[in-house]
Every structure is written in C-alpha cells, then in structure tokens.
Amino acid sequence: MTPFTWTLDGTDGNARAGTFTTPHGALNTPVFAPVGTQATVKALTPAQVEELGAQMVLANTYHLFLRPGDELVAEMGGLHRFMQWNRPILTDSGGYQVFSLTRTRKIDEDGVTFKSHIDGSLKRLSPEISMRIQENLGADIIMAFDECAVPTDYDYSRLAMRRTHAWARRCLEAKRRDDQALFGIVQGGVFTDLRAESAREISALGFPGYAIGGLSVGESKTEMYRTITEVNSILPADKPRYLMGVGTPEDLIEGVRRGVDIFDCVLPTRLARHNSAMTMRGRLNLMNAGFARDERPIDPDCGCYTCRHFSRAYLRHLVNAKEMLAATLLSIHNLHTLVQLSRDMRSAILAENFEQFAREKLAQLNTKETEK
C-alpha cells in the first residue's frame, strides 16, 4: 500500500480542500509551506515553526547538495532527523536554483554543469543526480528535475519545456524509494499553448502530484493567474497541485480560487529579515518612526506569538537596534499570516462560501492601513 493518498474533503467552485497523506503525517490543504533553504527556516527553531502551525517545510536540494552535502545528511539519518522536523518535508529538484543562482552553467540534454555559488567548484545536476540527492535527503515529497526558462521567451520556453518533459521521464525511471512521492512539474512560460502541451504531457506520465513551475518570476499577475487557470483545467482533478514559489496573500487566494492546493515561498521570511510585516491589510515597515510609540500589535486580529505579546513600538525598537529577535518575531508573524489564511480558506471551502471569503479578503488587502 502506498503511503500517499489524496482525498478531496470538499470543493467550492474550483477551490479544493483536500488531505494528502505522507509517511510523516497528513497535509490538510490548502497548505502553505515555509522555506527552510539550508535545512532551517531562517531565524526560527523547529519548535517555533511547529507552534505557528506550519504543516510542512520545504528545503532546497541545490543548497544542501553543496553544503553540507546530501551524503552527510543521509549519514546523519536524513533531513527530518538532521533538522529535527518531524512533519512532512518537500525538497525541490535543484533546477530552479541552478538557473537562478549560478553564473557559469552549461546545459546539455543530459543535465547541467555549473559553478557552485559557494566556492566556485564545478558541479553537475541531472535528473538522475537530482533523484539520488533527494533520496539521500529523504523528504516526503520530491520534485522532478526541470529547466526553468525566462518565461517571456517563446523559443527558449519551448526548448526548456521539452527538456523538462524528457527529464521528468528520466526522474520517474531513476526514482527508487517508495516512501517518497515524486511530483511532476509543468513548465512553458506564459504561453498558453506551451502550458497546455506541458500539462498534458506531464499528466500523461502519471505522477502522484503535480506542480506548476516557472511562475512568479517576473511575469504579470494577469499572465500568472491565466496560466494557473489554463494548467489546472488540464491537470487531473484527483491529484494534489502545487504552485511553486508563490507566497503573497493575494496570490494564495487567487491560486486556491483556481484549484491550487500547495504553496511555498521565501517571501514571508525574507520580508521579515527586511523589517516588513505581512498582514491581511497590507504590509507594515517596522523601521517606520511612526511606530515608535505604537502600543498595538502588528495585527490586532492575529493570534501569533508575536501579536499576542509584542507592540509595534517594541518591534520598531528591535529593528532600529538591529537585534536578531526582530527577524525571529517578524518571521513568526509573517508565516503565521499565510498559514492562518490557508486554514481560513480551507474552512471557507468546507463551508462552501469560498467566493465570498475570497472577495472580502482581496478587498481588505487593497484597503491598506495608512502607515503613520
């Protein structure tokens, strides 16, 4: 019996509430996964990540391959044990980082040779190598090795998409562990015909879950939402759908509205390290001197540890004094915002009032609090 099952607990329009079981517990969707690039969600202990309600974290194959090395992680008992996260983990394939973080790289049909951004040494990734690394890391959900092209270049998007399809087949063949679910990735830039072709080809391969890659990388919101709609109209309804690297409240709502189940993004923790708080009424920059004597929490409606305890005045002081605790408290809040939004969307779907919920939240997000 496979440890991976997908159950639809409810739908409302195209929005879905589902349950995906993994060897480390079930995901209740819609779900947002915090990113722990180097086997840590930056500035947070796993206890804090668990307390804020995260169901799953993502870790980056590219980074862990280079440092500390996937074989070391395997020797230490795998990623769950190494980073002490006992709920589901998802690893990406390394593809995106090779194309976004490295300067010198050479792509051939077999894979990619590149220079490590850490020490400049020559490294190689291919579908087979990515599978081997992800098996060493031992995440519950692993991703096919793909090529993420500049989304607005048609010819390159087509070339990269077709390579992605060939690589997806090789990943399926190379995969050995049956306690890991391998998700296929749809590419094709912002081009409707390519996305449709990719969604059909990748679906035909029969993965236990599907991802939409190559979005939120510079294209317009209109193009992004249109692409999600197009791809999800083709992907099988009986498998989970993961929109990679997307993480604003607006995009989560628009994604769920179009049938997305799983999200991840560095945005909440990155914003936190840049003194910015995400709320369902827009962003607050805690550097702002107007908060110096503001006794209110970041968001009076938020139930996170940060908002239950600390004033904007205190957070502004921490930011101003360059204290590490600022990044920790803002990361807790920002991640909680997306985790709570995901939970609220699930409730709205199960109550069959998702559209009303979505409209209200999107309207609220557009009436930003005036920053003093």
Added chain:
Amino acid sequence: MTPFTWTLDGTDGNARAGTFTTPHGALNTPVFAPVGTQATVKALTPAQVEELGAQMVLANTYHLFLRPGDELVAEMGGLHRFMQWNRPILTDSGGYQVFSLTRTRKIDEDGVTFKSHIDGSLKRLSPEISMRIQENLGADIIMAFDECAVPTDYDYSRLAMRRTHAWARRCLEAKRRDDQALFGIVQGGVFTDLRAESAREISALGFPGYAIGGLSVGESKTEMYRTITEVNSILPADKPRYLMGVGTPEDLIEGVRRGVDIFDCVLPTRLARHNSAMTMRGRLNLMNAGFARDERPIDPDCGCYTCRHFSRAYLRHLVNAKEMLAATLLSIHNLHTLVQLSRDMRSAILAENFEQFAREKLAQLNTKETEK
C-alpha cells in the same frame, strides 16, 4: 511592607542558598541572570529565555537611555511590559558602559558627560539622572551609579572609589519608587585596602543588596578571587551579594564558594554568536570540521532544548552556512549551562556538600574534551 526580603535557606561554608523576593517573583540563589542589553536577550524570545530556566534578566541603562529612550519605555508601560519578561529584571546604572563604550567623556564630581556611541550626540549621566532613567525603566533591582576605574591603577582606583561612595549616597537620596531595590556597588580595583574601605563605606549606607563591581575587567583570577573573599568578609551576611559581569562556570563556582549569590554576564550569549559552546567540560568551537559528522549533542549530560534535539553535525552545518539559528541554539545551550550550574550549586548547598561538588566540577572543567 517592603516587597524585598532576603532569606537564607541554607549555607555551606561561605556558600549560601537564599531567596530574594521582588514584585515580579522570587529569586532562588545562587542565580545567573542572562543579559538583555537592548531589552532583548540576543537571538532569543522571552519564551525561550523562560524555558531554559532563567529567573531574571539584566538590561543596560546606558543602551536603553540612548535607544529607544527611557521615557519611551515608561510610556509603553515599563521594561517588563515592553520586552514581555514577567519575571524579575535588574538594570545596571550605566556607569560601566560610559567608561567602557564611549571615547570622549568628561568626568566631574557631579557626573559624566559623554558622546553617544550611536550618533555622537552629547549626553549626561549622574547619580540623579541614572536613578530617574532606572525608575522609568522600572526594573525590580536597580544599581547605584558608580565609576569603574582601571583596576590596577591605585590612585585612580581610590579617586573613582571615593566618587562612587559619594554617588551612592546621592542615589539613595534621589531614589523614589519603593517597588525597586537599589543595590550599592563596592569598587576599589584589585587593592585590598581600597576594597575593604569601599565595602565598609557602602555597607554603612544600608542598601537592600550589595554588588561587587569592577572585576573581570583584566585583572588576574587570583586577584579577582582574593578581592571577592575580602569584600564578602565585610559585606553584611543578611543581604544578597551580586558579582557584576562574571560568567564562566569556574568563576560562578569560585564566586559562590566565597559567598556570592547573584551573577550576570554577556559571555554565554556572546560566545554563542561566535560559534562557541560552553560546557562543564570546557568549550567546543562548532566551526570545527571535526564535528561535521558528529551525531552527539553538544553535551550528552545537558537537558536544554538544543541538546535534547540537535547534533553537533547540524550545529556545525548552521555555523558553516551562517544561519541565525546557530546563535539561537548555542545561546539556549550556553545560558542553560550556567542556569543549571546555579541550580546544582543551590542543591549542593542545601545538601551541605558544596565543597565536594565544587571540587568535582572544577576538576571536570580542567579535563577538557579533546576537540576532534
């Protein structure tokens, strides 16, 4: 009735186990207080500081006076509320920082004028101003404004000591809040006659607690321990004694052995930010490549969150990858080491086997684990 009472729960030789009550709860001594210079113990939430067992934190008057300003903290409800620490807080007087952090300063009989290390603006501290600031901050234990001289210069030590005595009288007169205990500070460098004079003079003023200042600032261990012995032979037995800025395991043991009750130090959190773990068997530098595949916790005998969960291999990875979580996990461990040592010393005193305990621990500290 005063909220401050000191009870001796037990003694063993010169070592004491006591209870000091404050408006925010009782301190069971010996006690080590983590330092939260800018109203945060660096890299830790107050929940984490509480969980590791800290009974009290120290905050720095000098830093908070300059940023965010003591009046702002008072407006926000005082330091306990501002930083969300509901157990006892101790603030120092600002004296030590004025003499150690500022370059341009002018001392007169009335106080000190100095340039802020943050923006270069001209500021002034005096006994009266320090009392006003500490009353705005609202700590449970506040300190008399003192002058900390270079400990090996006799003439300057005598001058600074006499000024410290005059300032101590002015602090007693300037103090207004009766929910704060003002401790007097003994100075006098490493000179036995000056320390004896200072201990007598300061004791005669009748404070609810006494501190030994100006140690661990460059003098030898022999001089430091001799000075503690000398001062504590004069300080009244029926009041708590606080050794300022001292925080190695050896010094805590040697201090308690000589009748000290309260300690604070930046060392454990500073070492943590420099990748170093304090243990009762010496220090480990987690940068060390020998830990790359070491599955053991920092200290197999330690019960802290870090040691209950994480391997040296993981911590070494975090340090190597410059992840903030390294500082957090090492701070938890290092502070827990001193908090646990303090608890163990209290138990040993109450069981009347402190000398044996002290000898064993000091021997253990000298047989350092070989760093691989």
